[in-house]
Amino acid sequence: MELVALTENVFYLSAATNVGVVANDSGQAVLVDTGIDQQAAKKTLKMLEEHKLKPVAVINTHSHADHIGGNQFLQDRLGIPVYAPEGEAPFIANPSLEPLYLLGGTVPWKDMKNKFLCARPSEVTPIAGGETSINIAGIQLDIHRLPGHSHDQIGVFARGVMFCGDAFLAPEYLQKHGIPYNVDIAGYFASLERILSLKASVTVPAHGGELTDPGEVIGRNWQTVQQQVERVEQIISRNPCAVEDVVAGLCGMLNFNISLPTLYFLYRTTVTAYLGYLLEAGRAQYIVRDNRLVWSGK
Numbered sequence: 143m144e145l146v147a148l149t150e151n152v153f154y155l156s157a158a159t160n161v162g163v164v165a166n167d168s169g170q171a172v173l174v175d176t177g178i179d180q181q182a183a184k185k186t187l188k189m190l191e192e193h194k195l196k197p198v199a200v201i202n203t204h205s206h207a208d209h210i211g212g213n214q215f216l217q218d219r220l221g222i223p224v225y226a227p228e229g230e231a232p233f234i235a236n237p238s239l240e241p242l243y244l245l246g247g248t249v250p251w252k253d254m255k256n257k258f259l260c261a262r263p264s265e266v267t268p269i270a271g272g273e274t275s276i277n278i279a280g281i282q283l284d285i286h287r288l289p290g291h292s293h294d295q296i297g298v299f300a301r302g303v304m305f306c307g308d309a310f311l312a313p314e315y316l317q318k319h320g321i322p323y324n325v326d327i328a329g330y331f332a333s334l335e336r337i338l339s340l341k342a343s344v345t346v347p348a349h350g351g352e353l354t355d356p357g358e359v360i361g362r363n364w365q366t367v368q369q370q371v372e373r374v375e376q377i378i379s380r381n382p383c384a385v386e387d388v389v390a391g392l393c394g395m396l397n398f399n400i401s402l403p404t405l406y407f408l409y410r411t412t413v414t415a416y417l418g419y420l421l422e423a424g425r426a427q428y429i430v431r432d433n434r435l436v437w438s439g440k
Contacts, residue, residue: 143185145193148344148352152303159208160348161186162298162305163195170198170279174298174305175348176212179257183212187219199278202226202266203307204292205233205240207257209348213264225276227287228268229294237261244407253403269296286340290330291323297336302343309333310363312350320398321370321409322363327419330367334360370396374416375425379439382429388437389413 144156145163154174155161159182162174171190176183190197199222202210213224213234226234233239241250241259250260269276272287284299291308298305309330311322324330337345338360345356353359370392377383377391389410393400400406417437420426427440 143189145189146352148303148346149301152301154305154346154352155186155189156351157182157185158349160305160346160350162303162346163190164281164283164298164300164303165195166280168279169195170281171195172278172281172283173197173200173216175203175209175307176200176216178208178211179261180212180215183215186212187216197222200224201269201283201296201298202230202234203288203297203305203348204295205230205237206292206308207237207240207259207261209307210234210237210264211257211261213266214262217264224264224266225269226266227285227294227296228270230292231266231268234261234266235263237263244411254407256404259404286336288333288336289326290333291325293325293329295333299340299342304337304340304342304345305348306337306345307348309337310347310356310360312347313359313362315349316363316366320396321392321412322367323408324367324412325415327367327371327415328422331364334364371416371419374413375420375439378417378420378426378437382436382438384434384436385410385414385417388417 145153146156147153151165153163157177159177161177163171165171197216197220200213216222237260241254269285274285276283286297286299288295288297288306288309295307297307345353373392373395374388377388392413417426425440426437428435428437
């Protein structure tokens, strides 16, 4: 873990999930996300102490475990508030909702309650409304809605730096994840456009290094998702099929092999989002036939 300086009193801790740091002249700091677990939070706190920075609040960009996993430790240790988008806050207060959500409302079994899906709960204050600004310890933070990866994800803009959560992935992570997880494809494309329109001096994705010009990387993300949407359309146009068959067909086209149930449900959610996007665009349709919901091209 390394503290990387960006602009005046704005930093990020480079890690598997980056942690944004926005400070005032007194060394009080607002953190953007907290990493995956207590160990990540301990490392964060140690690094900040070495640089004479003291966390006074956390803003979570969204509710996924690798972004909120350190919340509880920091609250227990420092008693600091956690803020999050209104639509993400219930999942942070009740993290078991995340695997339940992936399973379509079924009580999660043991393998679906791992730390990658289910963080420890933390108290959270919702950030109401969409585009807004908040001031914490004299630190001005602009909140921008970036749905797509999660239904109410936000980005945090401060002093020319945009912390954008998982709105897009660095190339190495884009390749690693295969089918990038998204729940709202129209929202995803709109969020990419929104990030570009802000013209930040520095843009920091949660996974990967900082970018002074994110255009090329955002373009690669856009192209990857667009191509996968088109492949899903090809699959259902050739042969009407259920979601599970579309998942298998897309993985076959991309030479991916699902080996874990967690990955299967993540991919299934994204494929369902692709189908919903095609449906809303008038490019797909569905019917219940032989006790199965079957998708086809239109």
